[in-house]
Amino acid sequence: MQSLPDNLITLAVTSPPYFNAINYDGHRDKLNGKTDHWERTEVSYDEYRDFLKARFKELLRITQPGGHNVVNIAPVLWQGKRTALPFHFVGWMEEIGWTFKEDIVWEKPVARDRRSGLLLQHPYPGYYYPSLVAEYIFVFQKTTDSKKRDNIYARRSKEEKEANRIDLSDYQGEKSKNVWKIRPMAPQENLHPCPYPLELVERVVEFYAYKDDLVLDIFTGSGQTNLAAEKLGRRHIGIDTAKEYLDYARERLNAQLHQGRLFNSGDSDKEGLPRAA
Numbered sequence: 001m002q003s004l005p006d007n008l009i010t011l012a013v014t015s016p017p018y019f020n021a022i023n024y025d026g027h028r029d030k031l032n033g034k035t036d037h038w039e040r041t042e043v044s045y046d047e048y049r050d051f052l053k054a055r056f057k058e059l060l061r062i063t064q065p066g067g068h069n070v071v072n073i074a075p076v077l078w079q080g081k082r083t084a085l086p087f088h089f090v091g092w093m094e095e096i097g098w099t100f101k102e103d104i105v106w107e108k109p110v111a112r113d114r115r116s117g118l119l120l121q122h123p124y125p126g127y128y129y130p131s132l133v134a135e136y137i138f139v140f141q142k143t144t145d146s147k148k149r150d151n152i153y154a155r156r157s158k159e160e161k162e163a164n165r166i167d168l169s170d171y172q173g174e175k176s177k178n179v180w181k182i183r184p185m186a187p188q189e190n191l192h193p194c195p196y197p198l199e200l201v202e203r204v205v206e207f208y209a210y211k212d213d214l215v216l217d218i219f220t221g222s223g224q225t226n227l228a229a230e231k232l233g234r235r236h237i238g239i240d241t242a243k244e245y246l247d248y249a250r251e252r253l254n255a256q257l258h259q260g261r262l263f264n265s266g267d268s269d270k271e272g273l274p275r276a277a
């Protein structure tokens with residue numbers, strides 16, 4: 001991010017790493033056959049807060065005025081206790097300078113969590129632990145000066161708006177509300193340990209970015225954000241520290257492009273090039 005100029009991107013979408021829940025180094029060692037198991041690592045909550053704040057501060061710098069930053073986040077177990085990470089996170093983001101806009105609940109119609117079984121065994125007050133079937137999708141915006149009309153949405157031409165008209169045929173059902181029911185990915189569908197579904201990020205990209213706008217995922221993992229952006233004709237950048245995940249993302253992106261060419265045999269090679277920056 002440090003190499004990118006100020007006010008570059010229109011939309012950021014991401015799901016940050018949970019260092020205490022997923023040990024990505026361990027997971028990659030397992031992928032590479034170096035170990036047959038991987039375990040959690042312990043990072044202090046303060047260290048984790050500083051890690052996130054540093055990155056989202058830099059993200060604010062490279063986001064255009066009015067641009068959005070959409071973050072998928074959920075409470076996690078920290079030293080045996082369920083922590084209110086999403087709610088602390090909103091405070092940290094506001095301290096950095098992001099404006100809070102929306103809280104969307106991502107409800108998973110199929111979830112394997114069975115916490116609620118405890119009350120079946122002990123049907124008494126004090127034994128209620130609901131199954132965890134939801135995560136949050138928080139939307140933040142880079143504040144703008146409304147008088148200056150420097151907001152990226154204000155300066156779109158009528159033609160550009162028309163070319164980006166959103167299909168609202170299934171809008172009134174669920175998309176118009178702040179609870180989205182989307183099936184999570186099954187482990188065999190993606191090599192990454194915690195990908196978010198394509199449908200989720202496609203909604204976000206359609207709602208907040210115009211065609212050819214630049215979309216960034218600062219923890220892109222298997223590249224679901226890049227795949228969605230590519231499919232919807234937005235340019236995109238994905239950042240991750242794990243080469244294995246980036247190789248996998250690139251492979252899937254190329255497969256998607258190849259498929260596009262097969263369906264659209266009139267396309268030139270140039271048109272088939274990825275929009276990845």
Ligand SMILES: C[S@@+](CC[C@H](N)C(=O)[O-])C[C@H]1O[C@@H](n2cnc3c(N)ncnc32)[C@H](O)[C@@H]1O
Pocket residue numbers: 014015016017018024192194195196197218219220221222223224225239240241242245
């Ligand atoms: C929750 S996952 C993102 C999954 C992604 N949304 C997807 O659908 O595949 C978080 C990612 O952050 C990456 N990561 C961890 N530390 C990082 C860092 N310092 N900078 C960039 N990426 C990092 C991990 O390798 C992991 O792929």
